[in-house]
Amino acid sequence: MKRGIMLLGLLIFLSVSNQAIGADLESRIQAMEETLKRQQKTIEEQQKIIEELKDQIRTQIAAEKPKTAVATNEPETQKPAGPTGLFGGSALSNPNISLVFNGYAYSSNLTNDELKNRAIRWYTTDGIDRKNGFNLDSVELAIYAPVDPYFNLYATIPVTEDGTTVEEAYFVTTSLPQGHQIKAGKFKSNFGRLNSQHSHVWDFVDNPLPYRAFIGFGDEGIDEKGVQYTYLPPLPFYTVLGVEVLQGENTTLFGSGATGGPHAYTAFAKASLDVSDNATILFGPSVITGKTKTNTVQANSDFTGDSTLYGFEFTYKWKPSKFEGFKIQSEYLYRSQYGDLTDTTLGTVQRLERYQDGFYIQGVYLWNRWEFGARYDMLSIFKDDYNLGGAKQDIGRRPWRVTAMIDYSFSEFSLLRLQYNHGESDVYGKVNHEVFLQALFSIGAHPAHQF
Amino acid sequence: MKKLLLSFLLVVTLSTPAYAKLNVRATLPWIGSLAAELGKDKVNIKVIVKPSQDPHYIEAKPSMILATRDADILMYNGLDLEIGYLPLLIESSRNPKIQPGQPGNFDCSRFVNVIEKQPTADRSMGDVHPLGNPHYHFSPSNVLRVARGMAGELSTIDPGNAAFYSANLASFEERLRNKQTQWAKKSLKGKIFIAYHKYFEYMATEFGFRLVGYVEPKPGIPPSAGHIEKLIEIMKKTKLDGILVTPSYGKEEAEALSKKTGVKVIIVPQDVGSVRGTNDWFSFMDAVLSSLQ
Numbered sequence: 001m002k003r004g005i006m007l008l009g010l011l012i013f014l015s016v017s018n019q020a021i022g023a024d025l026e027s028r029i030q031a032m033e034e035t036l037k038r039q040q041k042t043i044e045e046q047q048k049i050i051e052e053l054k055d056q057i058r059t060q061i062a063a064e065k066p067k068t069a070v071a072t073n074e075p076e077t078q079k080p081a082g083p084t085g086l087f088g089g090s091a092l093s094n095p096n097i098s099l100v101f102n103g104y105a106y107s108s109n110l111t112n113d114e115l116k117n118r119a120i121r122w123y124t125t126d127g128i129d130r131k132n133g134f135n136l137d138s139v140e141l142a143i144y145a146p147v148d149p150y151f152n153l154y155a156t157i158p159v160t161e162d163g164t165t166v167e168e169a170y171f172v173t174t175s176l177p178q179g180h181q182i183k184a185g186k187f188k189s190n191f192g193r194l195n196s197q198h199s200h201v202w203d204f205v206d207n208p209l210p211y212r213a214f215i216g217f218g219d220e221g222i223d224e225k226g227v228q229y230t231y232l233p234p235l236p237f238y239t240v241l242g243v244e245v246l247q248g249e250n251t252t253l254f255g256s257g258a259t260g261g262p263h264a265y266t267a268f269a270k271a272s273l274d275v276s277d278n279a280t281i282l283f284g285p286s287v288i289t290g291k292t293k294t295n296t297v298q299a300n301s302d303f304t305g306d307s308t309l310y311g312f313e314f315t316y317k318w319k320p321s322k323f324e325g326f327k328i329q330s331e332y333l334y335r336s337q338y339g340d341l342t343d344t345t346l347g348t349v350q351r352l353e354r355y356q357d358g359f360y361i362q363g364v365y366l367w368n369r370w371e372f373g374a375r376y377d378m379l380s381i382f383k384d385d386y387n388l389g390g391a392k393q394d395i396g397r398r399p400w401r402v403t404a405m406i407d408y409s410f411s412e413f414s415l416l417r418l419q420y421n422h423g424e425s426d427v428y429g430k431v432n433h434e435v436f437l438q439a440l441f442s443i444g445a446h447p448a449h450q451f
Numbered sequence: 452m453k454k455l456l457l458s459f460l461l462v463v464t465l466s467t468p469a470y471a472k473l474n475v476r477a478t479l480p481w482i483g484s485l486a487a488e489l490g491k492d493k494v495n496i497k498v499i500v501k502p503s504q505d506p507h508y509i510e511a512k513p514s515m516i517l518a519t520r521d522a523d524i525l526m527y528n529g530l531d532l533e534i535g536y537l538p539l540l541i542e543s544s545r546n547p548k549i550q551p552g553q554p555g556n557f558d559c560s561r562f563v564n565v566i567e568k569q570p571t572a573d574r575s576m577g578d579v580h581p582l583g584n585p586h587y588h589f590s591p592s593n594v595l596r597v598a599r600g601m602a603g604e605l606s607t608i609d610p611g612n613a614a615f616y617s618a619n620l621a622s623f624e625e626r627l628r629n630k631q632t633q634w635a636k637k638s639l640k641g642k643i644f645i646a647y648h649k650y651f652e653y654m655a656t657e658f659g660f661r662l663v664g665y666v667e668p669k670p671g672i673p674p675s676a677g678h679i680e681k682l683i684e685i686m687k688k689t690k691l692d693g694i695l696v697t698p699s700y701g702k703e704e705a706e707a708l709s710k711k712t713g714v715k716v717i718i719v720p721q722d723v724g725s726v727r728g729t730n731d732w733f734s735f736m737d738a739v740l741s742s743l744q
Contacts, residue, residue: 149552152542175547179520232520232545238513272513277501280512321699322508369673411672413574443574448539451513 095145095153098444100200102137105437106130110430118432120425122386122395123213123356123379124252125296128432136161137199137219144447150175154447156198167223183228188221190228190242191266191286192331193313195221201449203327203364204405205419205436208377210333210358212425213399214309216252222288224249226262238272248290253307255294264290270313272451279318282451286311297341303352305339317451325366332359334383341388350389357383364405373405379425399425407438415440473609476522476549478533479506480723481588482559484732486526489602489619493612499540502724505699507578507671511536511543519544522555524608526601529560530585554607560585562600563593566652577669588722589739590653591631594732598623630733634658637740642692644743645682645714647701650721660743663689666696666704674704686712693743697721717742 108115108130115128138158147153156168170185188196194207199219207219215221226246233239248254248264270284289308297303312332319325334357341352360377378400386393401424407417416439423432472495477483483498490496497518500509506528519525519540527533541549541556548555565583572579587593602620606613640659644651647666655662664685668678691714696705698718709716719742720726720735729735 146551149550172542174542174550176545177547179545181545230545232517232543234521235517238517240513270513274512274514277503280514282513319510322505411574412578448511448535448537450539451511 095143096445096447098142098442098446100138100140100142100198100446101439101441102140102200103439104135104137104205105133106135107132107435109433114430115432118426118429120209120213120379120399121427122354122384122393123399125299126212126217126252129217140167140198140200142444142446146174147171167220179232179234181230181232183230184226186223186225187228188223189244189246189266189288190230190268190270191222191244191288191309192311192333193282193315193329194331197450200440200442203329203362203371203373204375204403205417205438206421208331208360208362208375209379209399209401209425210331210360210377213356213358213379214253214333214335216250222246222250222253222266224264226264238270240270241268243267246288246290251294252296253288253309254290254292255296255303258291258293264288278320279316280451281314281316283314284312286313292337292339295344297352297354300344302342302344303339304342305337305352307335307337310334310336315451319366323366323368327364327366328361329363330359330361332381333357351387352389353385353387355383355385357381362403369409371405371407371409373403373407375401375403375405377401377403396427399427401425413442473605473612474521474523476519476525478525478527478537479588480725481594481732481735482526482528484723484730484735485594485598485601486605488623488731489598489605489616491615491619493609493615494605500722502722503699505697506532506722507700509533509536511539515540516543519549520546522546522549524555524557524604525549526557526559528585528588529558530565530582531580532585554604557601557604559597559601560587562596563587563590564596566656567649577667578671579669584649584652586650587653588732589651589736590657591627591634591736592657593653595624595627626733630736634736634740637744639740639743642743643689644693644695644717645686645691646695647705648697650697651695651719654739658740658743660692662695663691666694666701666708679708682708683712686714693717695719695743698725719743 110118112131115130118127119125138160141157141159142155143157144152144154150173151171152174153171154168155166157164158167166186168185168187170183170187173182176182190196194202194211195215199207207221211221224246226244228242228244230240230242233241244266245262246264246266247262248258249256254264266286266288268284268286270282272280272282274280287308287310289306291305292307293302293304295302310333314330316328317325318327336355338351338353340349342349356379358377358379359381360375362373362375364371364373378398380395380398384395384398386395401421403419403421405417405419407415409415417436419436419438421432421434423434425432472493473490475483475486475490475494475496476499477486477496478499480498480500480502483496486494486496499515499518500506515536522544525541527537541551547553550556560582565587567584569576569579569581569583572581598620602616605616609616637658642660644660644662645664645666646662649665649670651662654660664682666674666682668674674682686708694705694709694714694716696702696716696718697720699721702716702718705716708714718726720729720738723729723732723735726738729738
């Protein structure tokens with residue numbers, strides 16, 4: 001019975017509430033219709049305003065166009081520019097090509113023949129390959145570009161009066177995991193400081209005595225076919241560690257016919273610190289070792305043996321602005337060499353051991369567009385052992401030179417340089433007074449220079 | 452056990468990017484400032500060029516190479532302003548993330564409406580930038596474009612924080628709108644200046660002043676006596692509001708010119724931090740505009 005009443009009550013309640021909901025719904029629909037109408041009206045009004053605004057903007061743009069066109073000369077600048085490219089994208093040229101002209105006028109108190117025969121006794125029989133008058137060092141063509149996302153390719157092709165050579169042609173990896181890099185082809189070894197630089201970046205026309213004595217007279221330095229691996233470790237200061245495997249054809253250090261395969265190995269470390277906002281130091285040791293077969297040790301004799309050259313470099317550079325700066329650079333080289341020296345006329349063979357060293361120090365002060373430089377270079381600093389057949393030779397006084405230089409840059413791309421060398425590299429010979437007037441010009445997109 | 456360790460390792464390696472800050476390297480101070488506005492505490496910023504340095508003559512130092520080694524993104528001005536050192540830094544960084552073509556190689560000028568393009572330029576015209584005038588950081592409208600592009604790039608590289616970057620961009624835009632109404636009140640319209648270098652062309656169009664001459668005869672070429680004479684003649688004919696120079700570029704020449712003509716030298720900061728009290732791009736622009744008044 002109770003259940004019946006409850007059911008009835010529920011039914012009544014449901015029907016009543018249903019009616020109420022029905023009425024409610026109708027009124028709500030009406031309300032919604034009204035809102036819709038109102039909204040439609042506002043939308044129409046807004047549409048009108050938008051159209052009006054559009055027209056206004058159009059007329060404004062039309063009015064402003066001549067003005068902006070004058071200011072920018074670029075009517076279609078509204079489009080976002082495409083990537084500009086870091087490797088000289090401005091020229092839209094791929095690859096980048098540059099030409100460096102390096103020529104000089106030369107005057108010495110020695111005749112051309114005297115220069116040619118001016119050896120550094122106990123070090124090398126190679127003379128000075130320069131002529132009084134006008135000399136064209138080289139016209140150097142440099143080409144470089146990214147090959148693809150994984151490699152950059154560089155080639156340096158100096159054109160001299162004797163013809164064209166490939167000084168450098170190598171690729172560098174760009175996408176190895178963090179810190180690692182491989183360079184392969186023909187390249188200037190990272191041994192020492194001057195060696196890896198092209199001669200047109202040098203602060204003086206010529207290279208210093210230790211380079212001439214141990215690495216060779218010319219600009220090329222240790223410029224070899226081979227592979228280089230370098231690593232930049234995540235340290236708080238810059239350090240690069242590297243090793244190279246090289247063919248070993250440098251004529252002074254190894255001789256072109258030293259062995260049948262790659263036999264020269266180098267290792268180097270370079271560290272750098274910023275001592276202040278504007279001053280930086282760079283320093284580090286290098287070593288190169290390999291087999292030697294050459295005829296430049298003594299006249300009329302062939303040498304076969306092993307050579308190791310050690311180096312230590314130091315550079316301090318202070319450059320507060322484009323118009324002022326100061327740089328000190330120094331390198332110390334030490335060579336140990338031992339093997340058999342064959343006299344080609346007599347056919348006798350003697351044991352030769354050489355432990356010799358040398359260094360240079362140079363300073364350059366930059367003031368506006370002028371640079372003033374001085375250099376002192378010397379051999380037989382701490383070691384001057386020349387043991388032939390077990391007997392130590394008396395090598396006499398030390399070979400040395402002193403240099404003064406002044407240059408003027410018209411712009412970053414042109415430079416005139418005047419240099420004087422007082423050379424006492426020939427222990428028994430005359431003093432060599434040399435004057436150079438060098439001109440360096442660069443056109444095209446040249447790769448940025450290292451520190 | 453092995454599985455547990457493996458999954459633990461996986462979790463660790465996957466979760467580290469969320470906690471590690473993004474390494475941002477910027478060539479110029481204003482780019483670093485913009486990155487700080489957008490990245491806040493989610494980025495670790497190092498700026499390569501000092502505010503006191505002239506951005507046209509930067510030499511690649513080994514410490515700069517080291518700074519780019521760990522970069523997740525390298526941001527630069529572009530338009531060849533950094534051509535003298537940046538290609539070398541990028542190659543020597545031994546960092547695949549910032550090589551050209553990678554998302555970590557961010558050229559700000561891509562987003563800019565570039566003016567003064569000179570595709571036929573050669574070096575007899577001095578140090579011209581054939582791609583266009585590179586000093587667009589004085590232009591609020593272009594800096595806004597760069598900020599938008601930058602927020603997008605940061606989100607591409609660090610998608611976990613995309614919402615954060617776009618929120619920061621929104622507040623940057625808000626701040627810029629407020630500033631622009633302030634800046635619009637500065638009365639630079641109709642003013643006439645000469646400048647040492649072509650630094651202020653973007654600003655001139657945006658703020659309505661005129662530049663009628665340059666102390667440099669050609670970009671990057673110091674003035675000759677003859678050029679100065681001609682300039683003095685122009686300066687006598689026109690009523691000038693000042694000679695514009697930057698703290699690092701051409702101050703001495705401008706002062707000499709000022710002595711001869713009586714036109715005052717106005718030292719305009721060239722970048723964020725180059726004068727005191729310009730710690731971010733907004734305060735830098737404040738200082739620039741009040742110096743011109």
